[in-house]
Amino acid sequence: MTGDSEDSRRSTKEPSKAASKSTSKSTSKVRSARGRRKKGQKAGKSEVSLTQSKDNGSTVHNSVKHSKEITTSNYSKSKKVDLGRLLKVRNEEIEQAQHILGKTIFKLFKNGGHSKTFGLVVPSTDKPVTLLIKLTDAYPREPIKLIFPQTSEIENRLKSICIKNFNIKVKEFSQQGEPLVTQLNFLLSRWRCMCSVDYRAKDQLQKELMLQHNE
Numbered sequence: 347m348t349g350d351s352e353d354s355r356r357s358t359k360e361p362s363k364a365a366s367k368s369t370s371k372s373t374s375k376v377r378s379a380r381g382r383r384k385k386g387q388k389a390g391k392s393e394v395s396l397t398q399s400k401d402n403g404s405t406v407h408n409s410v411k412h413s414k415e416i417t418t419s420n421y422s423k424s425k426k427v428d429l430g431r432l433l434k435v436r437n438e439e440i441e442q443a444q445h446i447l448g449k450t451i452f453k454l455f456k457n458g459g460h461s462k463t464f465g466l467v468v469p470s471t472d473k474p475v476t477l478l479i480k481l482t483d484a485y486p487r488e489p490i491k492l493i494f495p496q497t498s499e500i501e502n503r504l505k506s507i508c509i510k511n512f513n514i515k516v517k518e519f520s521q522q523g524e525p526l527v528t529q530l531n532f533l534l535s536r537w538r539c540m541c542s543v544d545y546r547a548k549d550q551l552q553k554e555l556m557l558q559h560n561e
Contacts, residue, residue, distance in 0.1 A: 429483060436485045439526035440464075446527050447534075452479075463493070468534055475500075477537065479530065489516040490529060504541040511540040515549075 440462075443452050456463040461482045468475040478493035492512045494505045512533065519529050539545055 432484055432487060436481060436483070439486070440481070442525065443527040443530055447530060452530060466530060466533065468537060477533065486520060489513070489520045490526070492533070500541070507543060508537060508541040511545045514546070515540070
């Protein structure tokens with residue numbers, strides 16, 4: 347009887363131990379599976395957030411790029427419109443000058459890519475003098491330029507003085523909105539005076555006298 351009871355107790359304890367071992371194993375498996383699942387979820391979330399951030403970044407980049415393209419397109423369009431308006435004004439004033447002065451006095455000398463150069467013939471009893479006038483595509487926003495031909499017999503020193511004085515004068519004309527024909531007519535009648543060193547002083551004195559007369 348004693349032996350049977352001991353055997354029964356052993357048999358009872360052994361299954362319980364086996365069951366506890368099995369339970370602990372299954373519990374550890376469940377825990378490890380949960381751990382892997384949580385890691386997988388975290389990894390999945392991080393991948394999703396990373397993908398979303400990349401998508402948001404690309405969206406912002408594309409938006410900025412698109413806005414830049416629109417701005418550039420609008421600028422180029424406005425620039426073309428502005429240039430077209432300037433060219434229209436320039437061509438109209440050229441036609442007006444040739445009509446008033448005559449095409450033999452103001453004639454096309456060179457047609458460049460972004461400018462036109464005209465020969466302005468100054469009548470003289472001795473020998474006619476030809477001056478070159480350059481108009482860029484930006485005229486009247488950009489003043490006309492006076493150029494002396496290389497074949498001109500005028501001294502280089504006098505040429506430099508005349509060009510400097512004329513450049514100052516045409517800036518005044520541009521600010522006053524004077525048309526091309528007015529500027530050319532002034533050059534025809536006063537170019538020899540502008541070759542003088544004291545021209546600016548005389549011109550200033552003349553302005554003061556005119557102001558006093560108008561008062």
